[in-house]
Amino acid sequence: MILPADPFHFPSLVWDWPIAIYLFLLGISAGSVTFAVLLKQKRLGRDAARSGVVKAAAILGPGAVILGLLILIFHLARPWTFWKLMFHYQFDSVMSMGVMLFQIYMAVLLIWLGGVFAPAIAALRARLLGERFGWVDALLARLPHADRFVEPLLLLLAALLGAYTGFLLSALKSYPMLNNPVLPVLFLVSGLSSGVASCILMATTAFKTDAHGEEVHFLHRFETPLVLIEALLLLCFFTGLWFGDGQKVVALTSAIGGGFWAQVFWFGVVGIGLAAPLLLGHLLPGHGRGKLLIISGCSLTGILLLRYFILYAGQMTVA
Template sequence: MNNIWGSMEQYDPVVWNWIIAVYLFMAGLSAGSMLVAIGLKWYKKNRGLPTEGLPVIKAAAIVAPVSISLGMALLVLDLTKPFEFYHILLNYNLTSVMAWGVLALLVYIPLVFVFAALVFEKQVLKYAPWLAGILKVCRLLENSIHKLIFVLAIGVGAYTGFLLSALISYPILNTAILPALFLTSALSAGSAGNVLVATLFFSKEKSDCIDQVHRIEYPVAFNEALCLVLLFVGLNFSGPAAQGALSAITQGVWASVFWIGVVGLGLLVPVLSSIFAPKSWRHTKGFLITVSCSTILGVLALRHFVVYAGQSYIS
């Protein structure tokens, strides 16, 4: 240690705080919600089944635009000069991951609102009849819009992982597994968010596929767990500095967040409850709400763990 400068312990290594963690969660929630809803529409259409009025799709039309809007609002408020955020939209460095993320969001956000307007077309036209012509054109282009949203949602879900993985001095963050982990956890949060809102606010009188969407938690949870295993196994074989970062899951407050929040609430509770819960519980509102909330809290804990623990260990 150089005594001229003093101990580094006096400095807080955390630059990105909870606002960034919540933004990353909100972006993933929106992207996952769209991926699940559009995937469900394609699944039903390919089998000649109706897709109109499905509560899960109605839920996605609320979850996706609201969550991405709240996330972007938090991101802007976190800027040093929030009223000058528009500069980000005018100046692009295409060698930067952030620039590509901004471009994707610039197209994704309006299209998500178009998706919502088409789902709630009757309600929109009731209060804004002047949008009839625009919505008619959008309806003609609906299939293309869905395809573009789907591609952009994959980009939005993964880009936050690429953004963090570009920080080469942080072993937990600087890994190729992070984008895949963020995308799979986005799917987990998105499906849970859709099920939660559909269960709370929309009728289940029609075939709504809530249980069908709920069942995708098995493969999604498996892939999320696999990504976590690969992340920490990779750290173990990446040199002394990276091996030191493994203490993030063995000691301190963030180890508790990882095991209780990420593994417990996010992975074990949804999977084990689906396996061992009595059949009479599995289709009840209380069960679906509890499991969905557990999954969402687990993904939120994951984002906080990655942001805070990731910045706490420097190579």
């Protein structure tokens, strides 16, 4: 096993660090929107517009996708040609299908947000524009009545977006570690976990949501199951490599057997991202905002490091 001298630069590297951030941001969007919709359905109903968690998702959902796409666009060799992907679809290209998914997801998300915040949007329009564009209010008033169709579709699209981040890497067939059927599910679950952590962080800080309130409790109860499922999927991911062909075993030992990225995995992904949230949840006293922020921060750090680890360690070994 020969590990690269520079863990961030080696001959087989194709996709580098901006892609890891891009994948991380898409997971946050998918996760935050998923739990905002579930919170509205299960707890809040028509009062969702007053929720700090829903407000956080309204920023994180579209904002993370837009920021991720901007990072991807400027990372391209010719960023000014990106507009072609927006209108010329190639059904045999994972990237092109991803662009189509983004467009549909963003359209449905904006329709849902328009329905949730219809009164606030109408009041803002009246204050800024007076009587002009009054027809917008009537359109917004109709949107909440479409929730029974919009919300299931949005949940489906959010799940597809979370899984797409894994499909994007698993399409790289020349890399044995990345060409793994568990990867889309692993990225979906870790994306859901990042959505929970991001919503808790933003809701309790920016929108002063009560750390002991029903909304945070609703989100917090998903944290431990998601961490445990993520750990199980990582075990399945590496077990598949262990029982694979020769190059898959080489990829496994190169990734977690030693070197820089093995340390990132064991100390960052497993230690900070998986073990720390579970242990701190039982060891830290109380249930206040500080405890939630520490646990959520550990989860987000571990999930970001997971993206980096999978991306870089997965490209060290070529079939």
